[in-house]
Amino acid sequence: MAARMSAFAAPAHFVCAFCGLLCDDLPFPGGDPDLQAACPKAAEGWAALREGGAPSVDGVSVDEATALRAAAAALARARRPLIGGLGGDVQMMRAALALADRCGARIAHAGQAAAQRNLFALQGGGGVTTTLAEARNRADLVVLVGGDATRRFPRLLERLFVPAPPFVEAGRRRLVLLGAERPRRLPAGVAAEPVDCGGLDLFDAVAALRGLCEGRLDARMAPVGLAALAAEMRASRYGLLVWAAAEFDFAGADLLVGQLQQLLVGLNRETRWAGLPLAGSGGDLTANAVAAWQTGFALPLDFAGGEVAHDPFADQSDADLLLWLAALPGLPFPEWARGVPTVALAAPGLAPVGARIVLPVAVPGVHAGGHLVRSDGVVTLYAPAQFASPLPAAAQVLARIAAALEAAA
Template structure:
């Protein structure tokens, strides 16, 4: 917390709140309150939602700036003392990560080593769908800048992907500049169930096509598009397929993108991702193509990357008396918490805007940012700073290869998650 904040100077921030981690947004801060200046960052509709989201983390009347024990204000040392007492008595504890930077994950593992507890990320079930494809068959992948500069045809699968990463289209899929393609000629094919209004707006500006289909039909549809099999898919006209086919076959660098959480209502999400990957592999026999899954809205990629290099496993691990054990079923936080198969839940949430579910029947320790929301009061709440707002940190972008250095724009004297965890370890 040593570095001083120059007040009211405009400064680029690196946004920690979505997996694109944009660093072209200007902020102005008086040291406490910050605003995102909209003139300087080229404003688009998508951009505005981002600005609102970032500003929503400003301190407001509801912000919790002092630790609480059973919803009563307390000072930090007594909150830490109370937490240590809970941890001393635990016979089973689980850390649920709702988003934190690299330093936080490192400390989290250290903490788990000390108390022999398990670690899971709140988004593990989506994370494992994308990891599943790496671990079972592997795939051809690409990253954001490659897509921006080389991708000429982009297929977007799913239904909700653009809400999670609002600037994906303007920054990556159809940017204003592209090194090796003509940005104006880029084509996007949407496959899935997207909001009609969104597509209507997009079609005014961009060259888009849309195949509306239930998520579960994606594998069959891809077979149709690559002339394998001839299964009939409800509500899909032959004419539409014949229109799309040449767009794909003429592509020089095809990019397929999806967000695993979009497939959550499918009975067999693995199959959809596998089908997309296979489609891309087949395409590579003639031309170039690659996948670019989007994930990591809550620091999922940061958590999985860091844990993987430290232990070999991406999530759901436990340090059990001398060794790391990993079991995707046993250490699933959702089941453990729902069925009360633990004593203590340690929630770590330094950047999540979501309302976090708390099981009142268990002891809950919550290390979170001041604007955290929860379904019921935890036993202890310790406010911590937000990486990228209150302190510097490192986080990973959705494509797993680029990590960004988050900056500090506010000084409200909150400890970092790392400091709290190290104190408790």
């Protein structure tokens, strides 16, 4: 694929939509011979894409109009349709919400479980967060929490540590690991120091840190490493807790995030600290942002009965039709949906195996322009098309399905 696209590669502005960091300082992959070195996530996303792509129904290539009619008919027949996946840009999400509302469908993002870890913590007790530039410019103590965030956000530490921060004295910035693996990607000259938690698991270590930082736990009663970290945290001028909720794949992860947020709230009584929760991959922040601004609620939503309802714990496996939107790679296809009739609006290479109807769509930032929300939830970037492509944007295909529904009604 790279070979053909490189012929069209535009040297202009490229925004990489393959993870939530939305890097816009990388060359367009179509022209980059060593993408793996630049960013393995971008390489992985790029490798998942295929050239061309034709609409199909039951495995047979058809023209787009036929596939659209089939998709509309399937939606019209469905009693409990679910619009899922939701990997795409703002325009796709606008069109998906309009269609869900029109059809009385449910709508949920494929990465909902991870997104809800941050969401429930926020809705339970609030918190303190920051954005990428503030984090990079100010943090004198960076605490990476749990797992390895660079597995999902490979350029995280490059973006946090390069170039030198304007508001931190040279040599005063430290990176420590709290219950976190050694990052697989670490910029040159940056050391990552593990904190000795004295055998405590991450929940207990964070609870102990809160106690220490808020003066409720005597330092002599805590593991030495945590007591030392708490003292450094309180002395820090602008500290940063960094976590990727997708790495917290265990029960009660939202409670852990809640503890981290309350640790931050407590620290801000005396000094400045903020969280940098990493998300945004597969368009999860984009989808949730549009849902929230239009309806008030984050995903999932249920438009059954002509009104909007939000049940974050709703079981979706009674869906009798899945409209799967995958304009971006990396969306986990739910196991329960393997037997559910599926209409896929997917970039070439991203349609789930066994989808009955497939309509190819553009990848935002590659074949078509699109707006995406970055990991910090504040910066919305426009990812321009990199070359002229016949692939329609997902929003356009959704609008055509809606029009076909109207025509058939």
